[in-house]
Amino acid sequence: MTLKIGVIGTGMIGRDHTRRIQNVLAGAQVVALSDYSSEAAKAVQADLAPDATVHATGQELIAANTVDAVLVCSTGSTHEDYVLAAIEAGKPVFCEKPLATTAEGAKRIVDAEVAAGKRLVQVGFMRRYDSGYVALKDAVVNNTGAPIMVHAAHRNPAVPEQYVTPMAIHDTFVHEIDVFRWLLDDDYVSARVTFPRSCAASHAKLRDPQIVTLTTAKGVVINTEIYVNCKYGYDIQCQVVGEDGVAYLPEPQAIKMRLGAKFQNEILTDWKDRFVASYDVELQDFIKAAAEGTATGPSSWDGYMAAVTCDACVEAQEAEGSAIIISNPERPALYN
Ligand SMILES: NC(=O)C1=CN([C@@H]2O[C@H](COP(=O)(O)OP(=O)(O)OC[C@H]3O[C@@H](n4cnc5c(N)ncnc54)[C@H](O)[C@@H]3O)[C@@H](O)[C@H]2O)C=CC1
Ligand SMILES: O=C1[C@@H](O)[C@H](O)[C@@H](O)[C@H](O)[C@H]1O
Numbered sequence: 217m218t219l220k221i222g223v224i225g226t227g228m229i230g231r232d233h234t235r236r237i238q239n240v241l242a243g244a245q246v247v248a249l250s251d252y253s254s255e256a257a258k259a260v261q262a263d264l265a266p267d268a269t270v271h272a273t274g275q276e277l278i279a280a281n282t283v284d285a286v287l288v289c290s291t292g293s294t295h296e297d298y299v300l301a302a303i304e305a306g307k308p309v310f311c312e313k314p315l316a317t318t319a320e321g322a323k324r325i326v327d328a329e330v331a332a333g334k335r336l337v338q339v340g341f342m343r344r345y346d347s348g349y350v351a352l353k354d355a356v357v358n359n360t361g362a363p364i365m366v367h368a369a370h371r372n373p374a375v376p377e378q379y380v381t382p383m384a385i386h387d388t389f390v391h392e393i394d395v396f397r398w399l400l401d402d403d404y405v406s407a408r409v410t411f412p413r414s415c416a417a418s419h420a421k422l423r424d425p426q427i428v429t430l431t432t433a434k435g436v437v438i439n440t441e442i443y444v445n446c447k448y449g450y451d452i453q454c455q456v457v458g459e460d461g462v463a464y465l466p467e468p469q470a471i472k473m474r475l476g477a478k479f480q481n482e483i484l485t486d487w488k489d490r491f492v493a494s495y496d497v498e499l500q501d502f503i504k505a506a507a508e509g510t511a512t513g514p515s516s517w518d519g520y521m522a523a524v525t526c527d528a529c530v531e532a533q534e535a536e537g538s539a540i541i542i543s544n545p546e547r548p549a550l551y552n
Pocket of ligand 1 (some may be wrong): 224225226227228229230250251252253256274289290291292294312313314340341342387
């Protein structure tokens, strides 16, 4: 069976996911496209999916008989309505992060999915599919002993002018929020943010870098540096300190060179290259589950918990240096 997919939002990542469904992955085909800008949808149709229909609205695409499953890749603030419509239509839906821009919005999705009685939503937290994080989790479970601390960094070379302080949480740190819950099999109980002096490359509305400290229910303390104007590359670092030893997230594979009197290897500069393989694996996983009428991987519950934690971290930014308590709602049985 070939799963017929409709893609809503054909910007940067919607285009890239369309490419991987059409050219890389097995078992699915993009049959429908929709974007707020019809030119953007038509451009992706012309370049990657000539047989796909272009729909005036995402709602129309979701309702189309030709569409078995939906990818939501539009601007974050539009995700909630589309995911709710897909659940209502009983169609599996892959939603890029964020699931919703508020915790209340994410909760509405959880409630709708619970009412539907089965998993229909996968959230685009692709790091859970990264071979490095999978190996790190294996080391944490089998080798290091119970985790005590995590030291991490999320560094981007530069960000656009419209990127402001809270976006470091909602747009960037959200990946760590999800992947550490999964890595440690734990939930967060508090968040604290401290700011060193801002780097010269930043601007008035962006305090960069910042350090977020999350404490988990099991007492693990996670320190993450978020530095989005680091200039030198896109660099994701993580080490987990356990009772018996320390485990490190592997560096991306790179050729070491002795060249021009230097011993060196290249550092990636683009997150698309850093996680290219994990995007492939996450979407293949979606296709497999959606073909059976359900969803797997990061759930609405994970998207909701990420949203709750993001809200607490933004509050912690505002309360600079003070801890903000995170309360964890009860998890519905659907997500156990
Ligand atoms: N998992 C990951 O690593 C990444 C996830 N993302 C997420 O993917 C989403 C899209 O990001 P990008 O592709 O970078 O943005 P983008 O700005 O390149 O594309 C967004 C597209 O959505 C369209 N759009 C806006 N409102 C719409 C509406 N109401 N209905 C349909 N289409 C609408 C825009 O016209 C645009 O073509 C964001 O939520 C972002 O956070 C983005 C980059 C990486
Ligand atoms: O989602 C992403 C971007 O939106 C974000 O800006 C980057 O910092 C992340 O690493 C990338 O995965």
